[in-house]
Amino acid sequence: SVEASIPEPQREAWRKFMPKHFTTAEEFEKETVRHIETTLARSLYNCDEGAAYAGTALAFRDRLVLDWNKTQQTQTFAxxxxxxxxxxxxxxxxALDNAMLNVDQKDVASAGLSDLGFRMEDIISQEHxxxxxxxxxxxxxxxxxxxxxxxxxxxxxxxxxxxxxxxxxxxxxxxxxxxxxxxxxxxxxxxxxxxxxxxxxxxxxxxxxxxxxxxxxxxxxxxxxxxxxxxxxxxxxxxxxxxxxxxxxxxxxxxxxxxxxxxxxxxxxxxxxxxxxxxxxxxxxxxxxxxxxxxxxxxxxxxxxxxxxxxxxxxxxxxxxxxxxxxxxxxxxxxxxxxxxxxxxxxxxxxxxxxxxxxxxxxxxxxxxxxxxxxxxxxxxxxxxxxxxxxxxxxxxxxxxxxxxxxxxxxxxxxxxxxxxxxxxxxxxxxxxxxxxxxxxxxxxxxxxxxxxxxxxxxxxxxxxxxxxxxxxxxxxxxxxxNGITPRRWLHQANPRLSALIASKLGGHEFLKDLTLLHKLEAFVDDKEFRKEFREIKYANKVKLAKLIKETTGDSVNPSALFDVQVKRIHEYKRQQLNIFGVIHRYLQIKAMSAEEKKKVQPRVSIFGGKAAPGYWMAKTVIHLVNQVGKVVNNDKDVGDLLKVIFMEDYNVSKAEIICPASDISEHISTAGTEASGTSNMKFCLNGGLIIGTCDGANIEITREVGENNIFLFGNLAEDVEDLRHAHLYQKYVLDPALANVFDVIQNGMFGDAQSFSALLNGIVEHGDYYLVSDDFGSYVETQEKIDAAYKDSEEWTTKMIQTVARMGFFSSDRCIDEYAExxxxxxxxxxxxxxxxx
Ligand code: PLP
Incomplete structure (x- = not known):
């Protein structure tokens, strides 16, 4: 048994002065101002947003610590x-936004910060x-x-x-x-x-x-x-x-x-x-x-x-x-x-x-x-x-x-x-x-x-x-x-408007504790007002991402275009190269079109993000190619808003929280059998983004849950990968013709020094195409065309988005943890x- 360190007779005094949780804006302000003035030694005269963040964080930290103490005591005694x-x-x-939402005091803090002369958004973005x-x-x-x-x-x-x-x-x-x-x-x-x-x-x-x-x-x-x-x-x-x-x-x-x-x-x-x-x-x-x-x-x-x-x-x-x-x-x-x-x-x-x-x-x-x-x-x-x-x-x-x-x-x-x-x-x-x-x-x-x-x-x-x-x-x-993801961070925090809309339909935020409740949204799939609001939220999230893109890259993108996103570590097996080759193919197609034909093109913004390991040359080459393609395409007046190519610098969790809610299509296109699960696929779907993917990792279970109509699958299956690789090495290798065109323009210098991309192309043409980029290119391009067509039917697309969200209940990390526990x-x-x- 464990002893408390304070003897019984003295505990009364202790209890009398136990700090309490703040519950009103005023109490929050009191704590925050105290921390800014004393813990941080700043004042009314030199409190910038950084100090306001620090004061707010310390006020919340105090709350967490009280609960932390209680939790540790309970666990020790139990x-x-x-x-x-x-x-x-x-x-x-x-941590701050998450802490405020988990202890259910964000509104209180927003009101308090506003009284003190700050905006919640600015304060949150101060955190590293x-x-x-x-x-x-x-x-x-x-x-x-x-x-x-x-x-x-x-x-x-x-x-x-x-x-x-x-x-x-x-x-x-x-x-x-x-x-x-x-x-x-x-x-x-x-x-x-x-x-x-x-x-x-x-x-x-x-x-x-x-x-x-x-x-x-x-x-x-x-x-x-x-x-x-x-x-x-x-x-x-x-x-x-x-x-x-x-x-x-x-x-x-x-x-x-x-x-x-x-x-x-x-x-x-x-x-x-x-x-x-x-x-x-x-x-x-x-x-x-x-x-x-x-x-x-x-x-x-x-x-x-x-x-x-x-x-x-x-x-x-x-x-x-x-x-x-x-x-x-x-x-x-x-x-x-x-x-x-x-x-x-x-x-x-x-x-x-x-x-x-x-x-x-x-x-x-x-x-x-x-x-x-x-x-x-x-x-x-x-x-x-x-x-x-x-x-x-x-x-x-x-x-x-x-x-x-x-x-x-x-x-x-x-x-x-x-x-x-x-x-x-x-x-x-x-x-x-x-x-x-x-x-x-x-x-x-x-x-x-x-x-x-x-x-x-x-x-x-x-x-x-x-x-x-x-x-x-x-x-x-x-x-x-x-695998699963926490709906608190990846829906409620990242996409507060969607979380509120869902809560308004389901009668509260219970779904954040039991994500399977989302299935009840299916009852609203034909509700006109709900559909409209759902679309408006997606659009507003895209406007927010467009703003971030403008601030960080200087490029302007049109929020009405289809946002096509691939953000994750850069890796050959994840096949960002397949994506950028597809983008080049699209660019060449647009360049060859008449003015009349161009009117029918679905405008797209291709957004890439992710880090390459510093010693991983091939991955760095892919980043370079994406940037070079962006430079050419984004400045081509023939193309205008029909295609933009963006590489977002320094992809991290806080950027993911802005990107996931803003995507129409995200790419999870690893060579079948190579991606163990993937979790960003779940994050995009939970925010009403559809996915293009291979039959790999959790994409397969996502398909089972959302239905084949609501996901764009393509490419070879895991069971065929070994035979295909074998064939590449021992039979005459024929490149997909559309991909061959793409390689031609790269080799002719359309995106700058061809030499710098030769290892990337040679890996496919001469060294056996281990990741099956060419084998999957045809079906990838075809599937992207289907996506263009589907996106044009805005009503049908809305149904797909809503059904996808409604069917994501399985992918909560709460379900994972209960499974591990049991x-x-x-x-x-x-x-x-x-x-x-x-x-
Ligand atoms: N990197 C960051 C910053 C993330 O937030 C995530 C989340 O999903 C990942 C990587 C994992 O992405 P993926 O599942 O696409 O590999």
Whole structure:
């Protein structure tokens, strides 16, 4: 049982002065002005929008903290199982708007700010995005935090507090330039926990000996120690008192600030060297999406974060004084991809080397505690670490991994004696030069459940990368949890007018807690007034995006044109190249038209956005091509408003919140079988945007939900991809004729120096077109023509938009979290109690 720190006789005084939530504009103003005048030391005379943002954020932070305290107290006293979500990325975006809406006080704050002389919109836009992630994987983790809190699950997120999040992207002369994202100048949403520091060890050597009872003992000695410092970020649920915790670890030198002896002897530079080396660990997010690079610092980050998190989780468990066998009944740890896989050998190390458990008992605990989410089947994204590197950095963990592998291989040998070939394939250690540790196999073997993130993807992992393991463990170890998105941020916050319109029809905002209620909108599909308002909202959102485009690129676009959007990380498998080749094809068609023919053309704005990993040359070439095409097309008087091509700089969460509600068509056109799920497809649909897509990832389930009439599918199927690739390599390769035309004009210099695009074209023409751009080009172009025709029938299009929104109920991340809780975590919700009701 847990004791309160204040003795009973003194609690009365404490309770008397407990701060209360503000509920009126006046109370909000009082809090905000107090923070501006005192916490920030600004005044009536020098309060700009930045300071007003800071004051507002601090006023809301106070509210969150009160709920946070209550939530943590309730969870501690209730002493039930908790979820620990380990993710190297949390792509949170801005926090203020979300906090105001989740605690249902945005109107109060708007009125208050207006009294103080500010406009809500200007204040919200002052906030720097918390961009601690690359793309879908990190944003998923953020949506999951929102859902876990909103559904009252006792849950913690654990991540790294990068000093630099994903870089800012600038476009200079049509090229991507990376600029550091220093986001911590002012961050009111985190609390440094000065009392929570964990020593994390690296390098050193392992000593083994027999103790007096003849038992083998093991210790990890020497090397270097780095301190992990906890920074806590409150995560408020929607209209509930639950406020969960996201704990981010920062690194610092173990031995205080700097080496005083070196400093005194005049060696100033090396006096701070240790400190700087330690701080490097949490300095920067690796900017690769779906690509692993095997850098030592990355492995250090992973272990640093796993070790600190596990220490914290074990410490919390030990406070309950339970037996170790209870650990899996109290702790569910979810591994978001293989990045936190070292948590498995780390927990074994703690249990065996430090707590003295036997291997079998420790393994029993570990293998009931972890769940592993796979996010990709792309070979270049599957994590492997070289054995020599791991030996050097984490010698004890490597031994444990070898022990796990030995036990596993012996188990397989016993159970599949006739299948010796399998042993080499399934070994955690790849017998390459150098040997490599296959992290996905380690994660799978150490977890009790493995899940993919959309139906097709979950099927694919069972027939490709994990085929042997399905035979070994049986199919029940594998499951699917199709990704989802939080409707709070991606509908209510991003598209307040649509949220209000839906609420007016459904009799309130309940649908934000149960998204399946959206199906009731179908009853209004013929309601003239509703249809009109729905269209007006879409148009207003497009006007807002057009304004942002004007401000950021200088280009004017017509909001009445069809907005065609592809925003996501730039990647060959996501096929932005297919999109831009399609745009060039369209441009050539328009150029060849008579004035009469042009009148029939559906005007379009093609909008691209997304970052390329700094070392990913092909992706950078695509960005350059898009910009070059934009330069030519947007200045061509023959084309005018019929076609505009925009590249939006620095795509991030807060831009996504403006872009998603403003699209008519968005593109989710990955080579079939390559995109695990995608989540932006769901965000667009939830905002009444239709999609053009391949039969890939969650597009398939979106089709099942919205109906084939409401989605524009094209292209080859996943099951045919391998044969097509094979054919490219061994048969004479014939390029799609329309695509050949596109390549001709690129090669003739229509978009500037042809040489700079040659690798992109050669990859298709000469190197086997791995991503099947040419195979899918014909059906892509044809489908775009169907979209033009469908868009012209505004009534029919309106029906499609409304039906799409009405049928998106399945894609709430609340549904995902309930599925995880039931099928993987076995965790129950827990509503925070008032302090007085606690034991
Ligand atoms: N990047 C950002 C900034 C996002 O908001 C999202 C959200 O969906 C993604 C990437 C993921 O996009 P996709 O699912 O299209 O890969």
């Amino acid at each position: 002493d039930q199982k908790r979820i620990y979500y380990l993710s190297l990325e949390f792509l949170m975006g801005r 995005d918390a961009a601690l992630g690359n793309g879908g994987l990190g944003r998923l983790a953020a949506c999951f935090l929102d859902s876990m809190a909103s559904l009252n699950y006792p849950a913690w997120g654990y991540g790294l507090r990068y000093r630099y999040g994903i870089f800012k992207q600038e476009i200079v002369d049509g090229y991507q330039v990376e600029v550091p994202d220093y986001w911590l100048d002012f961050n009111p949403w985190e609390f440094q926990r000065h009392d929570i520091e964990v020593d994390v060890q690296f390098y050193g050597q392992v000593n083994k000996w027999q103790d007096d009872e003849g038992k083998q003992q093991c210790s990890w000695e020497g090397g270097e120690i780095v301190k992990a410092v906890a920074f806590d970020v409150p995560v408020p649920g929607y209209k509930t008192a639950t406020c969960n915790n996201l704990r981010l670890w920062g690194s610092k030198a173990a031995s205080g600030e700097f080496d005083f002896q070196k400093f005194n002897s005049g060696d100033y530079e090396s006096s701070v060297a240790e400190q700087q080396r330690a701080e490097t660990i949490s300095a920067v997010l690796y900017p690769n999406d779906n690509l692993e690079r095997g850098k030592e610092l990355r492995l250090k980050q992973q272990y640093f974060w796993c070790a600190a998190s596990l220490y914290d989780i074990v410490r919390r468990f030990k406070k309950t004084n339970r037996a170790w066998k209870d650990f899996p009944n109290q702790v569910a740890i979810q591994l978001n991809d293989t990045h936190p896989t070292l948590a498995i050998p780390e927990l074994l190390r703690i249990l065996i080397d430090i707590e003295g458990l036997e291997w079998d008992d420790a393994w029993g605990i570990v293998s009931k505690t972890f769940g592993y989410t796979n996010h990709t089947v792309l070979p270049e994204a599957l994590e492997k670490w070289s054995v020599p590197l791991m030996q050097h950095l984490l010698p004890r963990h490597l031994q444990i991994i070898y022990d796990i592998n030995l036990q596993f291989l012996q188990f397989v040998e016993r159970n599949f004696p006739k299948n010796r070939d399998m042993l080499g394939r399934i070994s955690i250690i790849e017998e390459s030069q150098p040997k490599m540790v296959r992290m996905a196999y380690l994660a799978l073997i150490g977890s009790h459940k493995v899940n993919g993130v959309a139906e097709l993807h979950s099927d694919l992992i069972k027939t490709t990368i994990f085929k042997d393991f399905v035979e070994i463990f049986g199919p029940d170890k594998f499951t699917n949890v199709t 099928t993987i975590w076995n965790v129950e919700p827990l509503v925070p109690k008032e302090e007085a009701n606690l034991p």
